[in-house]
Amino acid sequence: xxxxxxxxxxxxxxxxxxxxxxxxxxxxxxxxxxxxxxxxxxxxxxxxxxxxxxxxxxxxxxxxxxxxxxxxxxxxxxxxxxxxxxxxxxxxxxxxxxxxxxxxxxxxxxxxxxxxxxxxxxxx
Numbered sequence: 001x002x003x004x005x006x007x008x009x010x011x012x013x014x015x016x017x018x019x020x021x022x023x024x025x026x027x028x029x030x031x032x033x034x035x036x037x038x039x040x041x042x043x044x045x046x047x048x049x050x051x052x053x054x055x056x057x058x059x060x061x062x063x064x065x066x067x068x069x070x071x072x073x074x075x076x077x078x079x080x081x082x083x084x085x086x087x088x089x090x091x092x093x094x095x096x097x098x099x100x101x102x103x104x105x106x107x108x109x110x111x112x113x114x115x116x117x118x119x120x121x122x123x124x
Contacts, residue, residue: 001025003115005095010121011085014107019080021095021115029073035080036108037091038117044108047093048080051103058105063089068102085122092117 003026011017019035022114034049048069049058057069066085071078077097096111098104 008118023076030075039091
C-alpha cells in the first residue's frame with residue numbers, strides 16, 4: 001500500500017494543524033494505522049494510532065489531550081488533528097500502516113508500510 005501524508009507547515013505555538021494520510025489500497029480498513037515523528041537529532045517516536053476499521057486509539061503521553069487520530073475507511077484516509085501545538089512538536093511526521101496487528105504503539109518496527117514525511121514546525 002502506498003501512503004501519502006500532507007498538511008504540514010509552520011504554525012505558532014498554541015495553534016493547530018491537520019495532517020492527512022491518503023492510502024492507495026481499497027482494503028485500507030484491514031491496516032492498523034499510526035503516526036510517528038522524528039525531530040532533528042532525535043530518534044523516531046510514536047505519536048498516535050488507530051485500530052483496523054477504527055474504534056480503538058492509542059496516543060503517546062506527550063500528545064494526549066491535544067492530538068486526535070481518526071480514519072475514514074471509505075476515503076482511505078487517516079487524519080491527525082493537532083491542537084495546542086508546542087515547539088517540541090516540531091518534527092517530520094510520518095504515517096504508517098501495519099498488517100499484522102489490530103493496533104500499534106511501539107517503535108515503528110511493527111509497521112509494514114511508510115509514507116513520505118510531512119514537516120511540522122511550531123514556532124515559539
